[in-house]
Amino acid sequence: MSATPAITADGLQKRYGAVQAVDGVSLEIRTGEFFGLLGPNGAGKTTTLEILEGLRKPDAGRARVLGEPPWPRNPRLLPRIGVQLQASAFFDRLTAREQLAAFAQLYGVGPRRVEEMLARVGLGEFGGTLAERLSGGQAQRLSIACALVHEPELVFLDEPTTGLDPQARRNLWDLLREINADGRTVVLTTHYLDEAEILCDRVAVMDHGRILRTGAPAALVRALDAPTRITVPAGALAPGVLAEARAELDGRVEITEDEVSLVFSTRDPAPVLALLTEHGALHGLEARGGTLEDVFLDLTGREYRE
Structure with a gap:
């Protein structure tokens, strides 16, 4: 794992009307790290990710992703990051293979990579299945394949295992470990604390738009003295x-x-x-x-x- 930061954020703020969604968030995520962003509903996790992904403009503060500013929408970053959103939507009446091919074409990636990714995420035999007929776990795997098809350096995953049964969750964990083992930086939000404890090198716990504590899961547990x-x-x-x-x-x-x-x-x-x-x-x-x-x-x- 490199000590060079993949992401730095300093004093990020974002308000929606009377709601201060992000309130002075500062963090640093190292290259090659598996980093978890944890918090209850409404803590500001998704808004923070959207700022880092270049999907939202912060009201204040500064962010750098792979050395680049994510806002205004930065075309130099787009080929280098992959994003799996909290709610994934696929094109109607397209098969899993066609869905993935559509994403691949946006990045100039050929059909060979599409087949490689289908196999990589365990969907090789389901390439001809309409996306709406995939199971919950299979749909999540397809969503992650779409985020990875262009081989990004940095991957954002927003609650990728929500709603999955225990077996599907465990299978997806194996895939996420493989992604990180390839040298990619992974930033994950999740409500499953066991998931974060098993997968993440470090986590940040946030609430009311602020980072409350950051560290390796084991170190945070020891410091609690429960x-x-x-x-x-x-x-x-x-x-x-x-x-x-x-x-x-x-x-x-x-x-x-x-x-x-x-x-x-x-x-x-x-x-x-x-x-x-x-x-x-x-x-x-x-x-x-x-x-x-x-x-x-x-x-x-x-x-x-x-």
């Missing part, structure tokens, strides 16, 4: 033993129990594990440390957003 959650089946400890444990561990361990699980939340798991071992209650034990989701909720809150 408690370890140790879970065993409900009833694993006799009521008397559990009552004694509550008294002995009070202040150090939070203990909750429902009809399914007995959960110990603590930053010092050793006494809990010793207790469970002593009483033969290790069957079905699960232990989970902090995750990127914990970081996200700590920074942005837990209230529901439309």
Whole structure:
């Protein structure tokens, strides 16, 4: 991975009426990096991407993409970037192959590359299928193929796995890893925190148009110092033993129990594990440390957003 930035942004701002969609966003994304932009609905992620892609003019601030200003719409950048929008729309009554060929022709790319890309994204046998008849996962793969057919250096992906079933998501992850392994810089927005934690070298968490925290997912999780959650089946400890444990561990361990699980939340798991071992209650034990989701909720809150 090169230390040279693929993207720099300094003080980007964008307002829509009374709504400050982007409020002083500054970030740097390295060449070859897999970078995630995370945030709740309305955080400003898509508007930030659209500014970087040259689709929207910022009200203030400065951006450079591959060393070039993205606005005014920069024809020197167009062959060097690929964009997969949040909502993809294909031409009516065209097959997957015809859709991809239409995009390829815009960049002067020949039919051989079209066939290579169909195979690359796992659509080789579906090239003759009308785009509207593709499954959700297949349509997303076609959308990404359209963004990649001209072999761009930098790829923007706006929530590419939204609405996909778990198998389709995992298959798409493999494709995204391959794209990045080719040396391309990938910028991803997603609401799936496990996805960002697995795929991204670094992430930025934003809300209300501002970047709140940036770093490698593992580093952000360590900095949060979230408690370890140790879970065993409900009833694993006799009521008397559990009552004694509550008294002995009070202040150090939070203990909750429902009809399914007995959960110990603590930053010092050793006494809990010793207790469970002593009483033969290790069957079905699960232990989970902090995750990127914990970081996200700590920074942005837990209230529901439309």
